[in-house]
Amino acid sequence: MATEQVEAIVCDVDDLKSGEMKEVDVGGAGTALLVRDGDNFYAMGPKCSHYGAPLIKGVLCNGRVRCPWHGACFNIKSGDIEEFPGLDSVPSYKVEVSDGKVKVRADKAALTNVKRQKAMCQSSPGNKGVLIIGGGPSSVACAETLRQEGFQGDITIISRDKYLPYDRIKLSKAMDIKPDAIALRNADFYQSNDITVKTNKEVKAVNTSDKTVKFVDDSSSSYDSLLIATGGQPRVLPIPGVDLKNVFSLRTPDDANAIAAAATGKNVVIIGSSFIGLEVASYMHDKAASVHVLCRGQCPLEHVFGKRVGQVFTKLHEDKGVKFHFEAGIKEFVGVDGAVTEAILSTGVRIPADVAILGVGVVPATSFLKDSGIEMTDRGFIPVNENMATNVKDVYAAGDIVEFPLFSVGGKSVNIQHWQMAHAHGRNAAYSILGKPSPIRSVPYFWTVMYGKSVRYTGYGPGYDDIVVHGDLEDNKFVAFYTKGDEVVAVASLNFDPIVSQAAEMFQAGKTITKQEIQSDPKSWVTRSDPKSWVTRL
Structure with missing residues (x-):
């Protein structure tokens, strides 16, 4: 079936330098992300196929663009996804350069699609399963x-x-x-x-x-x-009352839907200040009558982010009315007529609990x-x-x-x-x-979202011995560098994009960010490399 094509001159050759990106209008039919790599120009879909992040705000490096939000990477020549999350690639479009002008030609329908599925073969009898x-x-x-x-x-x-x-x-x-x-x-x-x-x-x-x-x-x-x-x-705690009605673990959509229905207008107790526990608290804060979170440490997620950043999560939740109980675990659930009514903490404190959610990890x-x-x-x-x-x-x-x-x-x-x-x-x-092994070489990258704010993290932080923070923790705009000796091993940020994606590309390339160079300037390392192999958008 013939498809409607559109083409347009989108810029002059000199409008972009090597290593730069620009969103361009393609004849009024849609937008493309134009990339210059050396003397070559490429055009692709402008949004990440995962959650639609604008790739223009991401990182261009080694022939691919890394999403600023969650780290997915796309090949600038083909639009193919090369690093996750997400399963889909993005569209790619033809580019011609003539007489100092850059022209993009595309299928009109493709310009309106964020996602593109790669071609797949069919099964055939007689093959291995x-x-x-x-x-x-x-x-x-x-x-x-x-x-x-x-x-x-x-x-x-x-x-x-x-x-x-x-x-x-x-x-x-x-x-x-x-x-x-x-x-x-x-x-x-x-x-x-x-x-x-x-x-x-x-x-x-x-x-x-x-x-x-x-x-x-x-x-x-x-x-x-x-x-x-x-x-x-989900890990199940061997404590009295854990089998009472409305004591939940969260694993499936049915679990989530049942919790949401049971908790509306009720007293909710969340056991554990993990990512799941805190995200549930964020969802519940304006739906439940009260939300209490039990935290084994002195602040949530301290084992991942450290105390200073962990306190950012404390403030985020307390500002929304969530009550924390620090250095406390659950001792017992008490119920009436087979349904939970109260949580007794390890500290002896008793909390009204119409709904209890176990967020104590998985096995x-x-x-x-x-x-x-x-x-x-x-x-x-x-x-x-x-x-x-x-x-x-x-x-x-x-x-x-x-x-x-x-x-x-x-x-x-x-x-x-x-x-x-x-x-x-x-x-x-x-x-x-398939018999063509390709050793795993992915850089850890995760995120969490609470109250519309997303904290991103890349690297491998266990064993860090210091944290260098730039920005304003009180104002929810910061980047934290986790160091081990003189080397940065992980980076976390809030409202500091695309620095986590930039760090992920450094780690991916096997390059080192040193503690010394981030002490006074969080971005000094960004341009420290061969421009042919490391280009960023600041």
């Missing part, structure tokens, strides 16, 4: 990568959830959201790309000797290659592997190599359940439970299944 256990981003990224790279065997995703794979991290931010609204892909996508998704199906055991997986319903499936990406399951959902021969740690995590391979041939693992070698810390084995990293694991597992 891949079985994927788990319904999260690792699973979907693996399945899509296999089809994008020409794999024609059967692909089956097994999920114990009753919904198609969805954006789980939205559940604590928009608790009344419906599963269809956060589905990573719809049913038509899986069907048209020959990817089978079986929901409401739980694995009971894996037999790696005969390459079979047995399910709780006593059915079984065989595999040629297996990916395990089951994620975590890896790997107990079904106990007799499989697949190596696991004492805590239930699965060690994998840089290609996401386990100790058993043709068995791979990805996402929150793995410990993997992180290139940016010298290959140290780490567990990183980030949405972005789970995508990357799934892609790399697919490459290994």
